[in-house]
Amino acid sequence: MIVVMATNATARQISEVIARIRAMGYEVHLSEGEERTIIGVIGRGDPLDKEQLSMQEGVHEVLSVTHPYKIASREYHPEATTFALGQHTVGAKDLALIAGPCSVEGREEIIEIAHAVKEAGATALRGGAFKPRTSPYSFQGMGEEGLKYLAEAREQTGLPIVTEVMDPSLVPLVAEYADVLQIGARNMQNYTLLHAAGKSHHPVLLKRGMMSTIEELLMAAEYILSHGNMRVMLCERGIRTFETYTRNTFDINAIPVLKDITHLPIIADPSHGVGKWEYVEAVSLAAVAAGADGLILEVHQDPESAMSDGRQSLTPKRYHELVKKTVALANLVGRNVPTAQPVGA
Amino acid sequence: MIVVMATNATARQISEVIARIRAMGYEVHLSEGEERTIIGVIGRGDPLDKEQLSMQEGVHEVLSVTHPYKIASREYHPEATTFALGQHTVGAKDLALIAGPCSVEGREEIIEIAHAVKEAGATALRGGAFKPRTSPYSFQGMGEEGLKYLAEAREQTGLPIVTEVMDPSLVPLVAEYADVLQIGARNMQNYTLLHAAGKSHHPVLLKRGMMSTIEELLMAAEYILSHGNMRVMLCERGIRTFETYTRNTFDINAIPVLKDITHLPIIADPSHGVGKWEYVEAVSLAAVAAGADGLILEVHQDPESAMSDGRQSLTPKRYHELVKKTVALANLVGRNVPTAQPVGA
Amino acid sequence: MIVVMATNATARQISEVIARIRAMGYEVHLSEGEERTIIGVIGRGDPLDKEQLSMQEGVHEVLSVTHPYKIASREYHPEATTFALGQHTVGAKDLALIAGPCSVEGREEIIEIAHAVKEAGATALRGGAFKPRTSPYSFQGMGEEGLKYLAEAREQTGLPIVTEVMDPSLVPLVAEYADVLQIGARNMQNYTLLHAAGKSHHPVLLKRGMMSTIEELLMAAEYILSHGNMRVMLCERGIRTFETYTRNTFDINAIPVLKDITHLPIIADPSHGVGKWEYVEAVSLAAVAAGADGLILEVHQDPESAMSDGRQSLTPKRYHELVKKTVALANLVGRNVPTAQPVGA
Amino acid sequence: MIVVMATNATARQISEVIARIRAMGYEVHLSEGEERTIIGVIGRGDPLDKEQLSMQEGVHEVLSVTHPYKIASREYHPEATTFALGQHTVGAKDLALIAGPCSVEGREEIIEIAHAVKEAGATALRGGAFKPRTSPYSFQGMGEEGLKYLAEAREQTGLPIVTEVMDPSLVPLVAEYADVLQIGARNMQNYTLLHAAGKSHHPVLLKRGMMSTIEELLMAAEYILSHGNMRVMLCERGIRTFETYTRNTFDINAIPVLKDITHLPIIADPSHGVGKWEYVEAVSLAAVAAGADGLILEVHQDPESAMSDGRQSLTPKRYHELVKKTVALANLVGRNVPTAQPVGA
Secondary structure, three states: OEEEEOOOOOHHHHHHHHHHHHHOOOEEEEEEOOOOEEEEEEOOOOOOOHHHHHHOOOEEEEEOOOOOOOOOEOOOOOOOOOEEEOOEEEOOOEOEEEEEOOEOOOHHHHHHHHHHHHHHOOOEEEOEOOOOOOOOOOOOOOOHHHHHHHHHHHHHHOOOEEEEOOOHHHHHHHHHHOOEEEEOHHHOOOHHHHHHHHHHOOOEEEEOOOOOOHHHHHHHHHHHHOOOOOOEEEEEOOEOOOOOOOOOEOEOOHHHHHHHHEOOOEEEOHHHHHOOHHHHHHHHHHHHHOOOOEEEEEEOOOHHHOOOOHHHOEOHHHHHHHHHHHHHHHHHOOOEOOOOOOOOO | OEEEEOOOOOHHHHHHHHHHHHHOOOEEEEEEOOOOEEEEEEOOOOOOOHHHHHHOOOEEEEEOOOOOOOOOEOOOOOOOOOEEEOOEEEOOOEOEEEEEOOEOOOHHHHHHHHHHHHHHOOOEEEOEOOOOOOOOOOOOOOOHHHHHHHHHHHHHHOOOEEEEOOOHHHHHHHHHHOOEEEEOHHHOOOHHHHHHHHHHOOOEEEEOOOOOOHHHHHHHHHHHHOOOOOOEEEEEOOEOOOOOOOOOEOEOOHHHHHHHHEOOOEEEOHHHHHOOHHHHHHHHHHHHHOOOOEEEEEEOOOHHHOOOOHHHOEOHHHHHHHHHHHHHHHHHOOOEOOOOOOOOO | OEEEEOOOOOHHHHHHHHHHHHHOOOEEEEEEOOOOEEEEEEOOOOOOOHHHHHHOOOEEEEEOOOOOOOOOEOOOOOOOOOEEEOOEEEOOOEOEEEEEOOEOOOHHHHHHHHHHHHHHOOOEEEOEOOOOOOOOOOOOOOOHHHHHHHHHHHHHHOOOEEEEOOOHHHHHHHHHHOOEEEEOHHHOOOHHHHHHHHHHOOOEEEEOOOOOOHHHHHHHHHHHHOOOOOOEEEEEOOEOOOOOOOOOEOEOOHHHHHHHHEOOOEEEOHHHHHOOHHHHHHHHHHHHHOOOOEEEEEEOOOHHHOOOOHHHOEOHHHHHHHHHHHHHHHHHOOOEOOOOOOOOO | OEEEEOOOOOHHHHHHHHHHHHHOOOEEEEEEOOOOEEEEEEOOOOOOOHHHHHHOOOEEEEEOOOOOOOOOEOOOOOOOOOEEEOOEEEOOOEOEEEEEOOEOOOHHHHHHHHHHHHHHOOOEEEOEOOOOOOOOOOOOOOOHHHHHHHHHHHHHHOOOEEEEOOOHHHHHHHHHHOOEEEEOHHHOOOHHHHHHHHHHOOOEEEEOOOOOOHHHHHHHHHHHHOOOOOOEEEEEOOEOOOOOOOOOEOEOOHHHHHHHHEOOOEEEOHHHHHOOHHHHHHHHHHHHHOOOOEEEEEEOOOHHHOOOOHHHOEOHHHHHHHHHHHHHHHHHOOOEOOOOOOOOO
């Protein structure tokens, strides 16, 4: 940390800032310029509160030279984090292809779509049993019944299950059925839920909040990681901007940035990222080209009748087309679609 | 709702859309233009899903002519909602002046500041016992111990208590101590928490999420209201924009807009809205001039030592100055500061 | 400036950075921490390019400790800038009350509205002769004919004229008729136009771009000031955010911030800032309460027939009501409405 | 257009709205619901002002069912617009690979980099002679001297020239030297400049403003197109959002959206879109995967010494790597890099 004193700071103010820093177990390094004094904070003491320091009299500004997350950073953990998702590995060469409906709408429906996405090449099944809806009057999901149907779909297809949990007290229940706990964008800073997910030691798919910075996403991940639960996938699903033509603005920049600064796998969610099915393929290919470790996509056998998010859902046929293009692209960027048929087959 | 068909929609597509609308219990009104057909949806049937309709073949766009919230709207409830907060009434002529530290930091500290803000003219005490912090390594609040100190501060000063609850399972505990349950900006769309607050039938201060539209704020309130809990105050606390000079951008427009479209009281939080104490007074006066029903402000006896949010905290002395200016301004805009000394006293 | 070296920077990289800084005429101050070296840049040499320095090998980050504008800053010019606008002074105790239609629509129309706003208490007349319109098919203004009508309105009412100039080559023409050159939000970074306005030495009203930070606004002002033209008013007119209920988000925070960091007068434009006439009064009072030096408002005798911006235009009657409330508020915040009738008159 | 009347609109108000619409040469279609009346506007009359209609008494809202741009739309011109850029064609199968420094810094420098990007596979040379800089104290470009050096570079390499014009009065001068007039992001709504570019009938590269919607970009293009100048390329270069880790947020969604709704070619500018050279390759490949018609990239022989934008500039070597990857990707998405060596060569 660097403390920049005001141009008119007094000698006494400077001494008091130094005393405070030393009291926390740090050394200081003084740089007395013509215009102002700058104090470097050196060493490893108690956590220093940047805001407190900036409130000291005579202080102009406090500048951080490091980021606030630790376990999530590449510096802490240079190797990419990888872990099993069903028969495949997330974060390594294989792309994770997670697909399924927005909501579980019934037993037959989820089993049918599970078979359909598996045939199309998916490596995991998504589907919401507990749904966060903007309106209290909208369909809120099938609850535990939906979880049971998801488990049955897994039994029949072998696809691991990714499903959302919204209530910290339901983490054990959802973890009983699901292979991956999804934490939704609206709950990215629901710290009670993050703690519960951390303690569960279950794999987590953590979605970026629609107005959260990349740094805040990593801080949210840090909550989970701080419990020793390292199996966390980050998910870019679009941010909120002034542009209203698309539902969100998919932050393609976040893919290479996250690959650079964290070791956690990055999954792209173009369904929410663009919000209209006709643009989902283009954004999906873009995400893979930019280095994403996988795609999570909404697929529904009859989007027009979907109970939620039909506007952005692909049909199984369109999803199959997309997977075929992803196979070719994956090879080009040094990745692999594990469910792809061998060439010529 | 109005369904705008595509210019090239076929007669069969039009019939199918009409059939679907009728199947939900509505009548249709057809307008066949030269370029396209427009279908008006008339009557009161089952809830219609705008997204589903927009997915029907041949549909260009579906336009809403009403807003999605009901109980929160002025149309539903034309009179302003008012309710007791301690000895005063929120939402009527009296301004609510809620003040106190960001966090409860200890027994003596909260009791001291409670007396200080009371003397300055506050009508309620704020202070966090459970703190949502971006970093898992930051101070997370004193928990139930903090709630007990708040209750003791109330006993000594008579000020009702406003404090945050983050965990749905802790709503009963917090409601036992607090007069008002605060739901923080990060949890505005934590629907499990909203349901729990609704069921508690305890007064609620609902903060607008930094990324949430005015309509989404009202939809979040609707979750609470739908349980019959009508004692909800809305809180504008600044939104996230591209501007980084201030912590947030206080949305002054939201004050007159909310006063117009909802009957719920609107409290302004300029401490978070601007994020630097030196600008808090200006934004507070602006909020009252624009029609806010109250102010919630961070006040700390020693902002430089505050465990959180010191940068935006007023000293008791500065808070007292602000209250004095608010008294004069309140009269001008037809409001009243109930704790104000009579003129000439 | 402070250069933060990477944790793994080599001694050679450090030497090269130091050499580069010295070559520009600065001294360096070295702080060698356990983890990294930090280099302070001291003295006054040639302008240093932050970006260039940050590109040097081994550099982690370059931090500025000063802002990039000079003449616009309070540090450079601690006293508030004031100058004459008609019979009154802008930037001192008197509020500037600029009012009139979005566009000049005809001779009679502008003369009529000029009389109306004068009677209501305005101190200057606004009206566009050259209109920046999103669509090439919309009314683009009356051009020089409109300027002539504005001049005639001034002759009849004594109100000075504020009108927009969009084309650098037309600055002399517009300056011939207008008392204040308005530079619109879309042109805030039209540097050719800023240079032309600077060279004209005519008073300027510079609107903040809807996408521009406070710092960028001051940098744009710096273009004008750098020609020795100090008669610049800044105008906050709302920024673009994700909120769509209002046309823009009026950045009330910007008022106290600008009053703090610059000496230039700040005019508020609530008509554009909120975009709906029914909310304009609330936001206008808020702006004055927050410390604005004046208001620029759209007033039209028949908003329903206005050729542009009718949705946000006040009638003369409503404007008159607003001015009356402003008079009372001005006294409260230590300001004055120069056209106000003496109390009791 | 659809006029939604208020629930309490009177019969007289409804008649007046209808009369107004008819007076403009349209027919109306009335839909009288239980709650409100809705008026459809039918036919082709004089341009109707949505805002004016929405100001009529008794009107709740006016909804558009069409977009405001015409010549730019796919509906008006279903075939993709293509035109020659040097020896290749923009907007057809060939990708346009435009590369070069941010600024022309000298004769030798621009000629050297022109040869370097040509060897790497570029199809056009970029370089600014007139530079829009945030600060009046920064390097503003070499002016006409820079244009001459660009022309010399073209002579030696055969690469057509893309360079920015900021001043409407300089359009003829810049058009004399340049093959493509670039209109920068800050000038996207500089209508005087857009008109001048339209009248020049010279090819134009129109950059999206950093806070402009897709619709506003097309409206800006419409200004140029309305003069009969159809040779317009649109350029997505990142928008301004709350995220500060990257310089801008490259709007990858805009690529498939623009390909869908307009016939004009879309060029991606990942250099500005992400702002740090280490992420430029990932975003470039993403843009091509999403369907862009070309890439405009900043390349500098010594980014550390660049007079502007060094932080986002590639070295010629890195650019060459990027082009090689683009060749492979282009084939995959049905495009072609015209300068690519035949496979096996």
